[in-house]
Each structure stands twice: as C-alpha cells, then as structure tokens.
Amino acid sequence: MGSPIKNVAVVGGSGNLGRAVVSELVDAGFTVTVLTREGSTATFPAGVVSKAVDYSSVESLTPALEGQDALVSTIATVAVAGQQPLVDAAVAAGVRRIIPSEFGINTRFLGKEPIGTILQGKVKTLNYIHEKSKQNPSFTWTGISTGLFFDWGLEHGSIGLDKATKTATIYDSGNEPYQASNLPHIGKAIAALLKRPEVTTNRYITIASFNPTQNQVLEIAEKITGEKWTINQLSTSEQQQIGVEKLSKGDYSAFSNLLRKRVYGDGAGLAVQGPDNALDLLGLEEDDLEGSLRAWLTK
Numbered sequence: 001m002g003s004p005i006k007n008v009a010v011v012g013g014s015g016n017l018g019r020a021v022v023s024e025l026v027d028a029g030f031t032v033t034v035l036t037r038e039g040s041t042a043t044f045p046a047g048v049v050s051k052a053v054d055y056s057s058v059e060s061l062t063p064a065l066e067g068q069d070a071l072v073s074t075i076a077t078v079a080v081a082g083q084q085p086l087v088d089a090a091v092a093a094g095v096r097r098i099i100p101s102e103f104g105i106n107t108r109f110l111g112k113e114p115i116g117t118i119l120q121g122k123v124k125t126l127n128y129i130h131e132k133s134k135q136n137p138s139f140t141w142t143g144i145s146t147g148l149f150f151d152w153g154l155e156h157g158s159i160g161l162d163k164a165t166k167t168a169t170i171y172d173s174g175n176e177p178y179q180a181s182n183l184p185h186i187g188k189a190i191a192a193l194l195k196r197p198e199v200t201t202n203r204y205i206t207i208a209s210f211n212p213t214q215n216q217v218l219e220i221a222e223k224i225t226g227e228k229w230t231i232n233q234l235s236t237s238e239q240q241q242i243g244v245e246k247l248s249k250g251d252y253s254a255f256s257n258l259l260r261k262r263v264y265g266d267g268a269g270l271a272v273q274g275p276d277n278a279l280d281l282l283g284l285e286e287d288d289l290e291g292s293l294r295a296w297l298t299k
C-alpha cells in the first residue's frame, strides 16, 4: 500500500456513526476532512476541515478528495444507493482505500432473504467498488459489518430496552447471541484498520464489540437497576410476516421487522466469535457490555 495513510476524508461525518468515526480518527492522529452537503450547519472538532459537496457530481467531489489517502463513507442509509459518483471521484483523486457505508449486517451474505431487497443500495455500491478496484489495483477497499449499533440502539429502541417503563421486548427465546458494536468502538476499528491497511485489503470483515443474548442484556439491566423488568414477548416469525407484508407495499420501514428476524431469531447464528471477529486482526479487545449498559442506564 506504500506510504502510511495520513489524510482521511469522512462522508456523513455529522451523523450518528460519522461523529464517532471523526472523533476516533482525530484521536488516532489522522488529518480529517469531512464532506458535507451544501447548507449543512454541522460543526466538527478543532482541526477538522469540512468541505461542502454535491454527491451527485464527480466534478464537485473529485477536487474535495484530492490529497486524501482514504475515504470513509458513513453516509445516511437513504443515500447509500447514490454513492457511485463518490466512488468515481475517489478513483479519479487517487484515494487508496475506501470504506463504504456498510456498518450493519454482512451484505455479502444476504441469500434470498427479503431484507436483501432493502439493502441493494449497499450491495450495488460495494459491487461497483469491487469492479473499480479490479481496474485500478491501487484503489482498495474494506467492507465492515458491525451488527447492531448497541449504544445507539439503546437510545433508539432497537436493542429492545425501555428504561422509562423498565420494559424489555424479547424476541423468541431471547437466547440467540447477536453481533453488536458501540459507535466509538467502530471508530477505533476504522482507525486501527487505516494504521495497518494491508491486513484488510479488498476484504469484507465482521466486527463485534460483543455478542450478547437478549436475556443477558436484560439480566444485566435488572442487576444494575436492582429491579425486575416487565417482559414484552414477541415472535420473530410474526415480525418477518409484518416485514414481508410492508415490503409488498413498498414500505421500507419493513427493515426493522425483517432485521429482528435476522438477528434475534432462534438459530440465526450471526454472532461473530473467535477468529471471525476481526477485532483481533485489528489489535483491539472486545468492549465492556455491562459498562455500556451502565453508562446508558445511569445517564
């Protein structure tokens, strides 16, 4: 890969994940430039340069990416399908590593699951990157599957805990371990990867801060709060049916329902343990599950 990566551009650096990524990259000593849409009023840490761009225009994006060694896209889900000009501009500007906006379930293994329909924007972007990388071997990529955003999911309900009412929604038996990552931990993984890009060249990796079961998470929440929580028991088959029904009407809010089946369903088998968890490859430890819950519950 040649000289070390120093200059890193982040797309969507004002977002949920992007903020954590920018902060970790700055802490790791990278020079960070954030690309934003015209009119964005977001502010960034000292030393971070922001450049307004038009994501539909290679002419707008290429100069913004000149001099950048790497590009991390944390662009919003609604915009993932429109990243082709960004990829073309990265190639034109001589960017050496691109990390596309994946950061969820492993989109390389969707099979014929209905959830795959919703993720086609990510799949097509990565396929396009793959093609461009074959044509330009100095343009390399790493895809990262993170599983559920854990800290973000505690705040936004996707982990199933409601701390105001002390209610836990448990899908199926609650005993299936699932892949989950905290946002700063994902930022640390990206920083570690960019320090040693050669270990993940043109690879799709999976990382997990931890792989808890829903019941373990509930048990820790009960221990920390010192109270029994109310359980709201639901079935992932039912969630799948609701998701398929919504999808047939073109309603992409189906994603949450289908995701529950995919990650929480008994036998889902998506926990990433041992050598499958690339944290080891990146020289990182797992995160602290109880500490993560305590931080949220005592906030």
Ligand SMILES: NC(=O)c1ccc[n+]([C@@H]2O[C@H](COP(=O)([O-])OP(=O)(O)OC[C@H]3O[C@@H](n4cnc5c(N)ncnc54)[C@H](OP(=O)(O)O)[C@@H]3O)[C@@H](O)[C@H]2O)c1
Pocket (backbone or CB within 6 Å): 011, 012, 013, 014, 015, 016, 017, 018, 035, 036, 037, 040, 042, 055, 074, 075, 076, 077, 078, 079, 080, 101, 102, 103, 104, 105, 146, 147, 148, 149, 150, 153, 158
């Ligand atoms: N695993 C999980 O549990 C999980 C959860 C949520 C998201 N994700 C994934 O993580 C990635 C980042 O998601 P996120 O939630 O961090 O993103 P986000 O906060 O929704 O958006 C990130 C940034 O994208 C920029 N952007 C560019 N075009 C946009 C458009 N058309 N509409 C809205 N924003 C636009 C915005 O920055 P400017 O305004 O500065 O341009 C925005 O701040 C996505 O791939 C998403 O699918 C995973």
